[in-house]
Amino acid sequence: MKRVIVNALLAMVLLVSCQSKQDYQVEPLKVETERVGEGNSLVARGRSYVGTIEEEESVSMSFTGMGTLKRVLVSEGQMVSKGQLLAELDDTQSRNILDAMKATVGQAEDAIARYKQLHDKGSLPDAKWVEAQSKLEEARASLRGAEKNLADCRLVASMSGIVGARQANAGATVLPSQPIVSIYKINNVKVRVSVPEAEIAQITATTPSRIEVPAVRLDLAGGSVEKGIVADAMTHTYNIRINLSNPQQKLLPGMVCHVTLGDDKAGDAADAEAPSTIYTLPVRCIQQAADGQHFVWVVDADKKAHRQDITLGNLVGNRMEVCSGLKAGQQVITAGYQKVSEGSCCKL
DSSP states (O other), X not given: OHHHHXXXXXXXXXXXXXXXHHHTOOOOEEOEEEETTSSOEEEESSEEXXXXXXXXXXXXXXXXXXXXXXXXXXXXXXXXXXXXXXXEEOOHHHHHHXXXXXXXXXXXXXXXXXXXXXXXXXXXXXXXXXXXXHHHHHHXXXXXXXXXXXXXXXXXXXXXXXXXXEOOOTTOEEOTTOEEEEEEEEEEEEEEEEEEHHHHTTOOTTOOEEEEETTTTEEEEOOOEEXXXXXXXXXXXXXXXXXXXXXXXXXXXXXXXXXXXXXXXXXXXXXXXXXXXXXXXXXXXXXXXXXXXXXXXXXXXXXXXXXXXXXXXXXXXXXXXXXXXXXXXXXXXXXXXXXXXXXXXXXX
């Protein structure tokens, strides 16, 4: 009887143990994936970017003194030449000061003429003669200052170019160094492009480029490239500037353009023989680790999730270019990635 009871208890324990094991089995995580290479690849003979037209050179013209703006002689979009009069301040006070300084100089010169006769006859002490000469030099210095103040009431162009902005109107009280007119030189322009750090090393001063400017319907070959060396702390991109001739001045600062660097049309033979492939993925599935490294989750043949580090390119709509880290055929988790960890079982 006791043996029967013991066997029954053992059977119950085994049954509960087996049931507990079944209860603690982990169910595979339901995820959605996208296979790399299926409609998400780009042949990268040339890299595409968005650029902005910048002027070759610009300057903000301002007065050196304070005063009331009498008139502005130029308007926005007008061509101006170096030395051309742009604006004037009310010069009434400056002219009065100049007239007073001229009178002072005249008095000092008259005193010198009279003192010289006395000094030549030896009837004027040397100290008095020196004092008279000093007063004349001081008066002449004040006169030169008054002449400069009057001249500074006229604002002239320091270079030839086109007026980009008129920032004050007649009657306004202006302060020293307050911008009145901006002048832009645009016979040649530059196209500023932000390039990801993973691609900046491939760009040199002679990298070929094509510039498409939709606003004026132009498609041009870019010139030499100026490469920046300071990265943007937030985006980890570097600025490059492509020189572009603009003899007809159709390209204006601020215009948006499409830039292709190193395309096969520009004659990059090495690229033409061995084009690289760039894949694109939905932005939502790309994550960033604490060290700044971007990564995605991929599912292997055993349905296990693994972290895959990647290098990003440009944003294309709601997808991001992936320049390296992925291979054709890999399954990238695009939904449900928030729940997975290294080695998680997944259900596709």
